[in-house]
Amino acid sequence: MIKGLDHVAIAVKDLDETLKFYQSIFGFDGEVKHEVVQEQGVKACLIPLGNCYLELLEPLGPETTVGRFLAREGEKLHHICFESDNVQSELDRVATLGTDLIDKVPRKGLAGMIGFLHPRSTRGILIELVQKVTDEGGVIAASVQGGRIRVLIAKPGLDGHDRGAKVVARALRDAGLEVIYTGIRQSPEMIAETALQEDVDAIGLSILSGAHMELCPRLLNLLKQKGLEDVPVFLGGIIPDEDIPTLQKIGIKGIFGPGTPTSKIIDFVKSLPIKR
Numbered sequence: 001m002i003k004g005l006d007h008v009a010i011a012v013k014d015l016d017e018t019l020k021f022y023q024s025i026f027g028f029d030g031e032v033k034h035e036v037v038q039e040q041g042v043k044a045c046l047i048p049l050g051n052c053y054l055e056l057l058e059p060l061g062p063e064t065t066v067g068r069f070l071a072r073e074g075e076k077l078h079h080i081c082f083e084s085d086n087v088q089s090e091l092d093r094v095a096t097l098g099t100d101l102i103d104k105v106p107r108k109g110l111a112g113m114i115g116f117l118h119p120r121s122t123r124g125i126l127i128e129l130v131q132k133v134t135d136e137g138g139v140i141a142a143s144v145q146g147g148r149i150r151v152l153i154a155k156p157g158l159d160g161h162d163r164g165a166k167v168v169a170r171a172l173r174d175a176g177l178e179v180i181y182t183g184i185r186q187s188p189e190m191i192a193e194t195a196l197q198e199d200v201d202a203i204g205l206s207i208l209s210g211a212h213m214e215l216c217p218r219l220l221n222l223l224k225q226k227g228l229e230d231v232p233v234f235l236g237g238i239i240p241d242e243d244i245p246t247l248q249k250i251g252i253k254g255i256f257g258p259g260t261p262t263s264k265i266i267d268f269v270k271s272l273p274i275k276r
Contacts, residue, residue: 002090003083006130007046007053011070011078015043015058018075022047022054040148042066055081065199079116079126087115087131095183102198104181105169106131148178151269152200154191155184156219157209164236164258165206171262172204172269188215192222195231201274204265207237212247220251232272236260 012018022028030048037044041064047054057078059067069078084090087106094117095101103115117127153169155162162184169181180198182191195203203223207215212235223229234254235247244255254268 001085002129003085005052006081006083006132007055008080009055009057009078009128010076011057011059011066011073012075013058013070015045015056018056019045019047028054036060040065068199077125079128081128081130084129084131087113087129090129091115101183102180102194104183105166105173105179107173107179148176149202149269149274150178150180150198150200151202151204152180152182152191152195152198153204153206154182154186154194155206156186156188156191156215157207157211158185159207159209160184161208162206164208165204168204168206168236168262168265171266175266175270177266177269188219188222191219192226192228195223195228196226200231202269202272203231203233204269205233205235205237207235207239210238212237212239213243216247216252217250232274234265234268236265 010018019032028047028049032048033046035044036042038060041060043058043060045056047056057066059065059070061067062071066078091101091104091106095104098121100118100121101115102118106113106115112130112132114131115129117129119126151172153165153172155165165181169179173179180194180200182194191203191205194200203219205212205216205219216233216235220229220233223231223233232253233251234256235252236256237258239247239255239257247255253272254265256265256268
């Protein structure tokens with residue numbers, strides 16, 4: 001259930017200058033919380049406005065997600081965040097209504113567990129959901145050049161069995177990686193586009209349908225067309241031994257069969273030669 005508005009976020013070129021502007025024009029005088037979030041590539045501040053916040057986001061560099069957003073869109077609304085009492089339930093609920101999700105499995109954010117809805121399903125506005133936590137626990141983020149490793153987990157093809165994919169997604173998330181899970185029945189075209197839009201560092205595929213020899217080459221070709229040939233792809237599922245050499249030859253970096261310990265997959269992803 002949605003409990004209310006948590007914050008509205010604006011992407012800005014200069015956080016300090018914009019903060020002074022809002023304070024001078026509108027008289028905002030509450031205690032402002034500042035944070036540098038290396039894993040998200042932003043310097044942020046939260047301006048209290050009654051029972052919600054105005055968030056300002058300044059990118060730490062032009063190649064960050066917010067940096068590219070600024071270059072493309074200019075200074076403007078970046079996203080709206082609603083507080084939920086259960087992010088997973090809310091993501092599942094809106095998915096049944098046909099909403100496209102960026103996160104089908106919640107991931108750890110600053111205030112708790114978060115999940116994003118794709119703007120193509122929300123009238124062009126990026127929507128974040130947050131389920132706040134009060135404890136100070138957390139995970140140590142696996143990082144690449146100052147940011148968290150960002151992994152896309154996807155299920156191409158027609159099979160609808162996603163328990164294994166969800167187990168891997170949760171294990172990677174709990175190990176400190178940033179995980180985007182796209183859900184079942186994704187086409188290679190959809191996966192490649194999500195990888196581009198979400199600027200992922202690696203892609204994990206779960207295929208149980210036996211269509212890996214068709215789907216993997218298609219996806220790798222699409223990634224190359226989008227300039228993502230350096231993004232490593234790994235594969236899990238029921239893969240016959242005789243197919244493994246061919247899949248490795250075309251560029252699949254890792255292949256994991258049923259029963260593989262999640263610790264082995266985590267170690268593999270952390271060891272990938274990720275380029276940024």
